[in-house]
Amino acid sequence: MLQTTIAGSLPKPAWLATPETLWAPWLLEGRALDEGKRDAVALALRDQEAAGIDIVTDGEQTRRHFVWGFVEQIAGIDFSKMVTIGIRRNRYKADVPTVVAPVERRRSIHADDARFARAQTRRALKLTLPGPMTVVDTIHDAHYGSRARLGMEIARLLNDEARELAALGVDVIQFDEPAFNVYLDEVRDWGVAALDRAVEGLACRTAVHICYGYGIKANVDWKGTLGAEWRQYEATFPLLARSRIGGVSLECANSRVPLGLLSLLGDKDVLVGAVDVATERVETPDEVAAVIRAAMEHVPAARIVPCTNCGMVPLPRAVARGKLEALGAGAALVRRELAGR
Secondary structure, X not given: OOOOEOOOXXXXXXXXEOOOOOOOOEOOOHHHHHHHHHHHHHHHHXXXXXXXXXXXXXXXXXXXXXXXXXXXXXXXXXXXXEEEEEXXXXXXXXXXXXXXXXXXXXXXXXXXXXXXXXHHOOOEEEEEEEOHHHHHOOOEEOOOOOHHHHHHHHHHHHHHXXXXXXXXXXXXXXXEOXXXXXXXXXXXXXXXXXXXXXXXXXOOEEEEEEXXXXXXXXXXXXXXXXXXXXXXXXXXXXXXXXXXXXXXXXXXXXXXXXXXXXXXXXXXXXXXXXXXXXXXXXXXXXXXXXXXXXXXXXXXXXXXXXXOOOOOOOOOHHHHHXXXXXXXXXXXXXXXXXXXX
Protein backbone atom coordinates (compact mmCIF):
# COMPACT_ATOMS: atom_id res chain seq x y z
CA MET A 1 0.00 0.00 0.00
CA LEU A 2 1.13 3.56 -0.76
CA GLN A 3 3.90 2.44 -3.12
CA THR A 4 5.98 5.50 -3.99
CA THR A 5 7.21 6.64 -7.39
CA ILE A 6 8.39 9.83 -9.10
CA ALA A 7 6.94 11.69 -12.05
CA GLY A 8 9.91 10.64 -14.17
CA SER A 9 12.95 12.84 -14.50
CA LEU A 10 15.86 13.42 -12.16
CA PRO A 11 18.75 15.91 -12.53
CA LYS A 12 21.56 14.76 -14.79
CA PRO A 13 25.14 14.56 -13.48
CA ALA A 14 27.27 17.59 -14.35
CA TRP A 15 29.61 15.43 -16.41
CA LEU A 16 26.74 14.31 -18.67
CA ALA A 17 24.75 17.49 -19.38
CA THR A 18 24.57 21.12 -18.30
CA PRO A 19 23.02 21.05 -14.80
CA GLU A 20 19.61 22.51 -13.91
CA THR A 21 18.75 23.16 -17.57
CA LEU A 22 15.89 21.98 -19.79
CA TRP A 23 16.96 20.76 -23.24
CA ALA A 24 20.53 20.73 -21.90
CA PRO A 25 23.16 19.74 -24.50
CA TRP A 26 25.20 16.59 -23.94
CA LEU A 27 28.75 17.15 -22.70
CA LEU A 28 30.01 13.81 -24.06
CA GLU A 29 30.12 12.26 -27.51
CA GLY A 30 30.13 8.84 -29.14
CA ARG A 31 30.91 5.82 -26.99
CA ALA A 32 31.65 8.03 -23.98
CA LEU A 33 28.13 9.46 -24.22
CA ASP A 34 26.57 5.98 -24.36
CA GLU A 35 28.55 4.91 -21.31
CA GLY A 36 27.79 8.16 -19.50
CA LYS A 37 24.06 7.71 -20.04
CA ARG A 38 24.14 4.18 -18.66
CA ASP A 39 26.18 5.31 -15.65
CA ALA A 40 23.65 8.09 -15.00
CA VAL A 41 20.72 5.64 -15.20
CA ALA A 42 22.42 3.33 -12.70
CA LEU A 43 23.00 6.26 -10.32
CA ALA A 44 19.40 7.42 -10.66
CA LEU A 45 18.13 3.94 -9.81
CA ARG A 46 20.45 3.66 -6.80
CA ASP A 47 19.32 7.07 -5.49
CA GLN A 48 15.67 6.02 -5.71
CA GLU A 49 16.26 2.66 -4.08
CA ALA A 50 18.24 4.23 -1.23
CA ALA A 51 15.38 6.69 -0.62
CA GLY A 52 12.78 3.93 -0.42
CA ILE A 53 11.08 4.59 -3.75
CA ASP A 54 9.08 1.50 -4.69
CA ILE A 55 8.38 2.03 -8.40
CA VAL A 56 11.61 3.38 -9.86
CA THR A 57 12.36 5.08 -13.19
CA ASP A 58 15.47 5.59 -15.31
CA GLY A 59 15.33 9.27 -14.36
CA GLU A 60 15.07 10.07 -18.10
CA GLN A 61 18.87 10.20 -18.08
CA THR A 62 19.18 9.10 -21.71
CA ARG A 63 17.03 11.94 -23.11
CA ARG A 64 17.71 15.64 -23.54
CA HIS A 65 14.01 16.36 -23.08
CA PHE A 66 10.99 14.21 -22.31
CA VAL A 67 9.41 14.93 -25.71
CA TRP A 68 12.51 15.06 -27.88
CA GLY A 69 13.77 11.74 -26.54
CA PHE A 70 10.92 10.17 -28.49
CA VAL A 71 10.46 12.41 -31.53
CA GLU A 72 14.17 12.55 -32.42
CA GLN A 73 13.83 9.01 -33.77
CA ILE A 74 10.60 9.50 -35.73
CA ALA A 75 10.72 9.58 -39.53
CA GLY A 76 8.82 12.52 -40.98
CA ILE A 77 10.04 14.96 -38.30
CA ASP A 78 12.88 17.12 -39.60
CA PHE A 79 15.31 18.53 -37.03
CA SER A 80 17.09 20.52 -39.74
CA LYS A 81 13.94 22.68 -40.01
CA MET A 82 13.69 24.22 -36.57
CA VAL A 83 10.92 26.76 -35.95
CA THR A 84 10.34 29.01 -32.95
CA ILE A 85 6.80 28.59 -31.66
CA GLY A 86 4.83 29.34 -28.53
CA ILE A 87 4.01 26.11 -26.70
CA ARG A 88 1.46 25.41 -23.94
CA ARG A 89 -0.73 28.15 -25.42
CA ASN A 90 2.21 30.55 -25.82
CA ARG A 91 3.31 30.23 -22.19
CA TYR A 92 6.89 30.16 -23.44
CA LYS A 93 8.84 29.98 -26.69
CA ALA A 94 10.77 26.95 -27.89
CA ASP A 95 12.72 25.99 -31.01
CA VAL A 96 11.06 22.84 -32.30
CA PRO A 97 11.43 20.51 -35.32
CA THR A 98 8.98 20.37 -38.22
CA VAL A 99 6.67 17.57 -39.35
CA VAL A 100 7.30 17.37 -43.10
CA ALA A 101 5.93 13.91 -44.02
CA PRO A 102 3.89 11.04 -42.55
CA VAL A 103 5.29 10.08 -39.16
CA GLU A 104 6.66 6.56 -38.63
CA ARG A 105 8.93 4.83 -36.14
CA ARG A 106 12.21 3.78 -37.73
CA ARG A 107 12.85 1.28 -34.91
CA SER A 108 12.16 0.79 -31.23
CA ILE A 109 13.24 3.99 -29.51
CA HIS A 110 13.63 3.15 -25.83
CA ALA A 111 14.07 -0.64 -25.93
CA ASP A 112 17.78 -0.50 -25.08
CA ASP A 113 17.04 1.88 -22.20
CA ALA A 114 14.37 -0.49 -20.90
CA ARG A 115 16.63 -3.54 -21.10
CA PHE A 116 19.43 -1.78 -19.23
CA ALA A 117 17.19 -0.34 -16.51
CA ARG A 118 15.34 -3.64 -16.08
CA ALA A 119 18.68 -5.43 -15.52
CA GLN A 120 19.77 -2.86 -12.90
CA THR A 121 16.91 -3.21 -10.42
CA ARG A 122 14.56 -5.78 -8.95
CA ARG A 123 11.99 -3.15 -8.07
CA ALA A 124 8.96 -2.34 -10.16
CA LEU A 125 10.11 -0.26 -13.14
CA LYS A 126 8.25 2.65 -14.70
CA LEU A 127 9.22 4.29 -17.98
CA THR A 128 7.71 7.52 -19.26
CA LEU A 129 6.65 8.52 -22.76
CA PRO A 130 5.30 11.88 -23.92
CA GLY A 131 1.55 11.95 -24.42
CA PRO A 132 0.16 12.48 -27.93
CA MET A 133 -1.24 15.97 -27.31
CA THR A 134 1.95 17.18 -25.64
CA VAL A 135 4.01 15.88 -28.58
CA VAL A 136 1.74 17.75 -30.99
CA ASP A 137 2.16 20.92 -28.93
CA THR A 138 5.97 20.62 -28.93
CA ILE A 139 6.57 20.24 -32.68
CA HIS A 140 5.65 22.30 -35.74
CA ASP A 141 3.22 20.67 -38.18
CA ALA A 142 3.74 21.41 -41.87
CA HIS A 143 2.14 18.21 -43.17
CA TYR A 144 -1.09 17.08 -41.50
CA GLY A 145 -2.84 20.43 -41.08
CA SER A 146 -4.77 19.12 -38.08
CA ARG A 147 -3.61 18.73 -34.50
CA ALA A 148 -6.13 15.93 -34.02
CA ARG A 149 -4.96 13.96 -37.07
CA LEU A 150 -1.32 14.35 -36.09
CA GLY A 151 -2.16 13.43 -32.50
CA MET A 152 -3.81 10.17 -33.49
CA GLU A 153 -0.84 9.23 -35.67
CA ILE A 154 1.55 9.99 -32.80
CA ALA A 155 -0.66 7.88 -30.51
CA ARG A 156 -0.31 4.94 -32.90
CA LEU A 157 3.48 5.18 -32.75
CA LEU A 158 3.45 5.54 -28.98
CA ASN A 159 1.30 2.42 -28.68
CA ASP A 160 3.74 0.41 -30.79
CA GLU A 161 6.60 1.61 -28.60
CA ALA A 162 4.74 0.98 -25.35
CA ARG A 163 3.85 -2.60 -26.34
CA GLU A 164 7.54 -3.35 -26.93
CA LEU A 165 8.56 -1.82 -23.61
CA ALA A 166 5.95 -3.84 -21.74
CA ALA A 167 7.22 -7.02 -23.40
CA LEU A 168 10.71 -6.20 -22.07
CA GLY A 169 9.50 -6.22 -18.47
CA VAL A 170 8.50 -2.62 -17.84
CA ASP A 171 5.84 -2.70 -15.12
CA VAL A 172 4.31 0.76 -15.56
CA ILE A 173 4.20 2.99 -18.63
CA GLN A 174 3.29 6.61 -18.00
CA PHE A 175 2.30 9.14 -20.65
CA ASP A 176 3.14 12.75 -19.80
CA GLU A 177 0.40 15.21 -20.81
CA PRO A 178 1.00 18.68 -19.34
CA ALA A 179 -0.93 19.96 -22.37
CA PHE A 180 -4.08 18.50 -20.80
CA ASN A 181 -4.12 21.38 -18.31
CA VAL A 182 -4.03 23.95 -21.12
CA TYR A 183 -6.18 22.84 -24.09
CA LEU A 184 -9.30 21.70 -22.26
CA ASP A 185 -11.54 21.71 -25.36
CA GLU A 186 -9.03 19.62 -27.28
CA VAL A 187 -8.76 17.17 -24.39
CA ARG A 188 -12.50 16.62 -24.76
CA ASP A 189 -12.52 16.57 -28.56
CA TRP A 190 -9.57 14.28 -29.26
CA GLY A 191 -6.99 14.25 -26.47
CA VAL A 192 -8.49 11.44 -24.37
CA ALA A 193 -9.23 9.43 -27.54
CA ALA A 194 -5.57 9.75 -28.53
CA LEU A 195 -4.47 8.70 -25.05
CA ASP A 196 -6.78 5.68 -25.24
CA ARG A 197 -5.18 4.76 -28.57
CA ALA A 198 -1.71 5.04 -27.00
CA VAL A 199 -2.57 2.54 -24.23
CA GLU A 200 -4.62 0.18 -26.37
CA GLY A 201 -3.88 -3.47 -25.64
CA LEU A 202 -1.15 -2.83 -23.06
CA ALA A 203 -0.72 -5.62 -20.52
CA CYS A 204 1.27 -3.53 -18.03
CA ARG A 205 -0.04 -0.85 -15.68
CA THR A 206 -0.55 2.58 -17.24
CA ALA A 207 -0.81 6.15 -16.03
CA VAL A 208 -1.07 9.67 -17.40
CA HIS A 209 0.84 12.52 -15.77
CA ILE A 210 -0.99 15.87 -15.84
CA CYS A 211 0.76 18.66 -13.97
CA TYR A 212 1.26 22.39 -14.04
CA GLY A 213 4.78 22.04 -15.39
CA TYR A 214 8.39 22.02 -14.28
CA GLY A 215 9.40 24.51 -11.62
CA ILE A 216 10.68 27.04 -14.15
CA LYS A 217 9.81 30.75 -14.15
CA ALA A 218 7.33 30.59 -17.05
CA ASN A 219 5.28 27.94 -15.26
CA VAL A 220 5.48 29.61 -11.85
CA ASP A 221 4.33 32.89 -13.41
CA TRP A 222 1.45 31.13 -15.19
CA LYS A 223 0.28 29.52 -11.96
CA GLY A 224 0.09 32.99 -10.47
CA THR A 225 -2.63 33.85 -13.00
CA LEU A 226 -4.87 30.85 -12.22
CA GLY A 227 -6.65 32.31 -9.22
CA ALA A 228 -7.37 31.06 -5.73
CA GLU A 229 -8.31 27.57 -6.96
CA TRP A 230 -6.80 25.59 -9.84
CA ARG A 231 -9.76 23.74 -11.34
CA GLN A 232 -8.42 22.55 -14.70
CA TYR A 233 -8.62 18.96 -13.44
CA GLU A 234 -12.38 19.41 -13.02
CA ALA A 235 -12.78 19.30 -16.82
CA THR A 236 -10.39 16.42 -17.51
CA PHE A 237 -10.92 14.00 -14.62
CA PRO A 238 -14.47 12.87 -15.54
CA LEU A 239 -13.23 12.14 -19.07
CA LEU A 240 -10.27 10.18 -17.76
CA ALA A 241 -12.51 8.25 -15.36
CA ARG A 242 -14.18 6.75 -18.45
CA SER A 243 -10.92 6.17 -20.33
CA ARG A 244 -8.63 3.14 -20.66
CA ILE A 245 -5.85 4.71 -18.61
CA GLY A 246 -5.08 2.97 -15.33
CA GLY A 247 -3.97 5.87 -13.19
CA VAL A 248 -3.62 9.65 -13.11
CA SER A 249 -0.60 11.57 -11.77
CA LEU A 250 -1.36 15.07 -10.57
CA GLU A 251 0.01 18.03 -8.65
CA CYS A 252 -1.08 18.35 -5.01
CA ALA A 253 1.84 19.59 -2.90
CA ASN A 254 1.89 23.34 -2.30
CA SER A 255 -0.76 23.79 -4.97
CA ARG A 256 -4.23 25.33 -5.15
CA VAL A 257 -5.87 22.19 -6.52
CA PRO A 258 -9.04 21.40 -4.52
CA LEU A 259 -8.42 17.82 -3.43
CA GLY A 260 -12.12 17.09 -3.62
CA LEU A 261 -11.60 16.86 -7.40
CA LEU A 262 -9.86 13.51 -6.84
CA SER A 263 -13.26 11.92 -6.36
CA LEU A 264 -13.97 12.62 -10.05
CA LEU A 265 -11.41 9.97 -11.07
CA GLY A 266 -13.69 7.04 -10.28
CA ASP A 267 -11.73 3.85 -9.69
CA LYS A 268 -8.42 5.03 -11.19
CA ASP A 269 -5.16 4.82 -9.30
CA VAL A 270 -4.11 8.29 -8.14
CA LEU A 271 -0.44 9.27 -8.23
CA VAL A 272 -0.59 12.01 -5.61
CA GLY A 273 2.05 14.71 -6.06
CA ALA A 274 3.29 15.08 -2.49
CA VAL A 275 6.61 16.80 -3.27
CA ASP A 276 6.81 20.32 -4.75
CA VAL A 277 9.37 20.54 -7.57
CA ALA A 278 9.03 24.32 -7.96
CA THR A 279 11.17 25.04 -4.91
CA GLU A 280 14.61 23.96 -3.75
CA ARG A 281 13.35 23.66 -0.20
CA VAL A 282 13.31 19.99 0.80
CA GLU A 283 10.08 18.85 2.42
CA THR A 284 10.03 17.08 5.74
CA PRO A 285 8.57 13.56 5.91
CA ASP A 286 5.73 15.00 8.03
CA GLU A 287 4.83 17.47 5.26
CA VAL A 288 4.76 14.68 2.68
CA ALA A 289 2.63 12.56 4.99
CA ALA A 290 0.18 15.43 5.45
CA VAL A 291 -0.46 15.61 1.70
CA ILE A 292 -1.01 11.86 1.53
CA ARG A 293 -3.43 11.97 4.45
CA ALA A 294 -5.36 14.82 2.80
CA ALA A 295 -5.68 12.79 -0.40
CA MET A 296 -6.92 9.80 1.61
CA GLU A 297 -9.99 11.82 2.57
CA HIS A 298 -11.11 11.49 -1.07
CA VAL A 299 -9.40 8.34 -2.39
CA PRO A 300 -8.90 4.96 -0.66
CA ALA A 301 -5.32 4.40 0.43
CA ALA A 302 -5.20 1.24 -1.70
CA ARG A 303 -5.43 3.40 -4.84
CA ILE A 304 -2.93 6.11 -3.81
CA VAL A 305 0.64 6.17 -5.13
CA PRO A 306 2.64 8.98 -3.46
CA CYS A 307 4.65 10.79 -6.12
CA THR A 308 6.36 14.06 -7.03
CA ASN A 309 4.39 16.94 -8.58
CA CYS A 310 6.46 16.83 -11.76
CA GLY A 311 9.94 16.00 -13.00
CA MET A 312 12.99 17.19 -11.10
CA VAL A 313 15.51 17.64 -13.92
CA PRO A 314 15.88 21.45 -13.35
CA LEU A 315 16.79 21.00 -9.67
CA PRO A 316 20.24 20.56 -8.08
CA ARG A 317 21.04 16.88 -7.55
CA ALA A 318 21.39 17.22 -3.78
CA VAL A 319 17.95 18.83 -3.56
CA ALA A 320 16.39 16.07 -5.67
CA ARG A 321 17.96 13.40 -3.46
CA GLY A 322 16.57 15.13 -0.37
CA LYS A 323 13.10 15.23 -1.90
CA LEU A 324 13.31 11.54 -2.80
CA GLU A 325 14.19 10.74 0.80
CA ALA A 326 11.33 12.88 2.11
CA LEU A 327 8.88 11.14 -0.23
CA GLY A 328 9.99 7.68 0.85
CA ALA A 329 9.99 8.56 4.54
CA GLY A 330 6.65 10.39 4.42
CA ALA A 331 4.89 7.46 2.78
CA ALA A 332 6.46 5.11 5.34
CA LEU A 333 4.99 7.24 8.13
CA VAL A 334 1.47 6.87 6.76
CA ARG A 335 1.93 3.15 6.09
CA ARG A 336 2.89 2.64 9.74
CA GLU A 337 -0.19 4.60 10.83
CA LEU A 338 -2.43 2.44 8.66
CA ALA A 339 -0.80 -0.74 9.95
CA GLY A 340 -1.48 0.36 13.53
CA ARG A 341 -5.19 0.87 13.08
